[in-house]
Each structure stands twice: as structure tokens, then as C-alpha cells.
Amino acid sequence: LVSLAISCGVGVVVAAAVILYFLRCWKVSILLSSLIPLCALQVMLVLSLAGRTMNLMSLCGMAVGIGMVVDAGAVVLENLNKKLVNFSSIRTRHQGHCVDKNKLQDLIVAGTAEVALSNTGSALTTGAVFLPLFFLDGLLGELFLDLALAVMAAILASWLLSLSYIPALYQPLAKK
Numbered sequence: 001l002v003s004l005a006i007s008c009g010v011g012v013v014v015a016a017a018v019i020l021y022f023l024r025c026w027k028v029s030i031l032l033s034s035l036i037p038l039c040a041l042q043v044m045l046v047l048s049l050a051g052r053t054m055n056l057m058s059l060c061g062m063a064v065g066i067g068m069v070v071d072a073g074a075v076v077l078e079n080l081n082k083k084l085v086n087f088s089s090i091r092t093r094h095q096g097h098c099v100d101k102n103k104l105q106d107l108i109v110a111g112t113a114e115v116a117l118s119n120t121g122s123a124l125t126t127g128a129v130f131l132p133l134f135f136l137d138g139l140l141g142e143l144f145l146d147l148a149l150a151v152m153a154a155i156l157a158s159w160l161l162s163l164s165y166i167p168a169l170y171q172p173l174a175k176k
Helices: 001-024 026-033 037-049 054-095 101-135 138-163 165-174
Strands: none
Touching: 001 026, 001 037, 001 054, 026 037, 026 054, 026 165, 037 054, 037 138, 037 165, 054 101, 054 138, 054 165, 101 138, 101 165, 138 165
């Protein structure tokens, strides 16, 4: 158990470092990296509620699913950053640097809504790929059920968090 916790911690740190390397902003990187443990907790909750245990297949499913977790959040963050930069450049030319709270909230809602359909489609297509694993019989069914359940729970958590958690915590980051 200690070895598993250490491996998970190292994995999160490495993923956060890679995210920081590509995004070049530590605040946004921390926000995006925080999706990983939140999704892992949701996967463990779903597995527990389904009466399944943490085993090699469920851990593999978590690894696959959590590898995809950052994608949905990155799409939302990238769109919000693009919206904020465009809005700030227009605002600076006309009225100064101040971005009022209501305009920022409208910007965040609009930016999230723009990518909500694509994130939903991505989550549904990934879920459709793993859905047949629920219908396998016998030993294969028992083995791959944990994998499918873990991947689908991670994708569902990623989808939910990218459309709620990311926009909610983006507003304090966007204020300068």
C-alpha cells in the first residue's frame, strides 16, 4: 500500500511537471494537475460503490483513464485563456486594464459553453469504446469489468470537473 501511494505521488508530480513545461504558467498547471487526484478519488468511490476492489486491472483502468483526464480540462482552460486574452486586448484599448467581475463570469460561462459539446462528445465516444467490456462473460468479464469501470469513472469525473471545477477556479486565477 505504501509503495502504491509513493508511485501515485510520483506519477502526479511527473504529470504536473510535464503540464507546467507545456503550459508555462504555474497557476494554471496546478489547477489542471489538481484534476488528477480528484478523478482518482472519484474512481475509487465508484469502484467501492460497485463492490469492486483495487486490483491490477482497476489500477490499469485508472492509469488509462487518468491519462485522459487532463485532456478535457486542458481544452476548457485553453479556450478560457484565449477568451480572456481577446477580451483583455479589446478592453485595454477602450477602457483600461480593469476587468469587472460580471464580465469575467460571462466570459468564463461562454468559454466553457463553447467547448462543452466537444468535451461531451469526447467523453461519450471514449465511454462507447469501453462499454462492450461490461457485457463479457466468464473470467474475461470479471477481469475487464474493473478496467472498464475505472476508465469510465475517470472519464466521467474528468468531464464533470472540466465543466464545473475548472471554470469555478479559473476566475480567481484570471484576476490580475
